[in-house]
Amino acid sequence: MTQPENAAQADMARLVAEINANPNNWQAYADLVAVLVATENLIEAEDLALKSLGLFQANDEALQNLLYATGNVYYVAGDYQRANDFFGKITDLAILHDATVMQAQGWYAQNQFQKALVYALTAVEQQLEDTGAQVLLGNIWLGLQHESKAAEAFDAAIHVDPMNFEANFGRGVVATAKGDQDNQWLATAQMIDLQRYQAQAQRLDEIVQLLSGSRLDGESD
Structure with a gap:
């Protein structure tokens, strides 16, 4: 196993431990989704992202960030239409610009100029x-x-x-x-x-x- 792979495995273990210790830690969910995407574990990333959206429906800050994380899963998987569905639900000004760029990239990737x-x-x-x-x-x-x-x-x-x-x-x-x-x-x-x-x-x-x-x-x- 390479050094980056070892680091990714360590990050996954740490984030899982954080979630187990505090199930309300939405940031740990978002970070774990990102690590799974980075390591090309897209099925696991999708499952966790969709699960986390259900868990944090009542927390707007969490929901907004998890919508972005979920959109990113589908973007990396090449499902640009579904990715844009999630990015399009983002209203939080802190991440709205990034979501707008991702929507532009999604349409660009489909040659929908x-x-x-x-x-x-x-x-x-x-x-x-x-x-x-x-x-x-x-x-x-x-x-x-x-x-x-x-x-x-x-x-x-x-x-x-x-x-x-x-x-x-x-x-x-x-x-x-x-x-x-x-x-x-x-x-x-x-x-x-x-x-x-x-x-x-x-x-x-x-x-x-x-x-x-x-x-x-x-x-x-």
Whole structure:
């Protein structure tokens, strides 16, 4: 067993002990669900998450956090529609932004770009300096073949975090599609993480071909 696996097993044992000692400790339930998800024990995570929702119906703080934990189980399992059903029930301002981002990601994963856009725009309005939300918004705009809007989102992320790989890579995709000769963004992405850049080279080619093709058809901005 590897060191991370040993650590995960230790976390599980500790959290189970905490739950046994205090069955009203909703945070221990949420944390245990997260550990089960991280260790890919998704069936057990689902069972525990749904059980915990029933146990803490009367505790709004607990219920809100457990709704998020349950949504995350289904998101990781690839059941994005069910995940969004749980994320959509969250009203607690402390986690509402994260839930909104997850809904955007869920729709994006299904190539439902228009629906994803609604949630991504809301997430960015909630937290302008969330680079992850800005990058997601940029990728959604790319999916919708709106290059200038995508560039704005990636630029916003770079303004907050100039060394953000995804933001620089996305901005570089837009520049490449537009035929910009001085593509500083892809050069920066390569400098930040060459291995990751090489792994995404195929995605770069596919997106550029898509955007270039739509421009020839007169559909791109």
